Amino acid sequence: MRQQIFEILIKPFYKSNQLNYKNQLSFSTQIKQMEDIQLRQYSIKSQSSQAQAKSITKSGFTVITDMQKKDGGNETGPSPVELLLSALVGCQNIVSRMIAKNLGFNINEISFDIVAERDHRGICSQPMIEDAPVSSGLFRIYGTAIVDTDGTQEQLTQVNEIVKKRSPVARMIVDSGCKIEIEWKKQE
Structure with missing residues (x-):
């Protein structure tokens, strides 16, 4: 190895x-x-037709991505960006609980409400054989995470900073240049 x-x-x-x-x-x-690396690998097998892609994960789950009809899809699943946002909150949910436990408190529930922004010219500007005038990537993800916890607001703020570095999905997004501005608030 x-x-x-x-x-x-x-x-x-x-x-x-x-x-x-x-x-x-x-x-x-x-x-x-x-x-000393502890390598983890993730894999899928996927087939696509028109705007839809159907992927089977190594763990046996089926994931379908599609687009809205106005964008050429059939609306049979979330868009790839919506799936990325779901992956982000799913990963932050898991990692934040690990961090909280390490810091000596519990997270019972998290309610995320987030938005991603990108400039559509990065995908659609013409002609396609030339570089786009702007990046097609996301440049900002923002919103709130309302947390039911026995921890303090200060501890949640600390978790928010750590999770951006420790969550594999968040780290990948941050390293791409996209800003993650999710405000973590203790549920009242």
């Missing part, structure tokens, strides 16, 4: 000396971290 990790993850970066994306750690420290 260690040799596989080296071949897949370390060797390609060895020449560039850029294992850490911000290059903040020494190269030897970065290699040590890669040797």
Whole structure:
């Protein structure tokens, strides 16, 4: 396993000396971290027809994404962006509970209400063979998380900052340049 990790993850970066994306750690420290990796893999198999994609997860779940009829879809499932938002709140839900437990309090329930924003020109500007004038990616996700907890508002604020770094989905979104501005509030 260690040799596989080296071949897949370390060797390609060895020449560039850029294992850490911000290059903040020494190269030897970065290699040590890669040797200690606890790799998790996620996989799906998917088929698509028109705007719909039907995916089967490795764990056996079926996920369908589609678009609204006005965008060429059949409305048989959420849009890919809606699914990303669901993945974000699902991941933040799980990771925030782990963080709260580690900090000595419990989270009973979280009610998320979030919105994502992007500039539609990033997808639709013409001609398609030229670069779009703006990114097609999300630039902001904002909203609220109302939390039923025995913790304090200060602890929830701390959880919110930690979860942006620890949640794999949130981290990927933040690293893409998208701002996550979800205000965590203790339920009254």
